[in-house]
Amino acid sequence: MRGRRSRSPSRSSEAQAGRLPDNVSAWLYRTAANLIVSRARHSAVANRLGPRLLRDDEPAQPEAIAMLRESRDEVAGLLSALSASDRAVLLLAAHGATGLEIASRTGRSQTATRAALSRARGRLRSVTAMQGVPAFA
16 A cells, blocks of 8 residues: 555544544545645635746846835734734744644644634735725735
8 A cells, every 4th residue: 555644543633532433434535625625625726826926037127026015014013013922923834834834833722823813914915904905815
């Protein structure tokens, strides 16, 4: 069974808590289906937004560079209105850190980190609305 990765049930937190699937084949099927859907969503977003990230077809024009700087300054201004904790979780998430990585770096649980990210995003939306900045696409 090449390419198979599994964890020993003795080390699994679910198994340690006494929660084992009643029907292993149904559990495995559902887990595989969830992974397929998740990867398909990820791929769809990457295909839709990927071209916006990098365009090599033409060199950067001075106007585009100036607009990028203005946008960056605008975002920096919005972030400066937030607390250091809010900025930290938002920037870590923006740089691609997972919830577990953010939790580890901020000394929170994953659940607390999810809540902190949600609150920080809400505060950023409020600051954005108060300053009359158009919503980000």
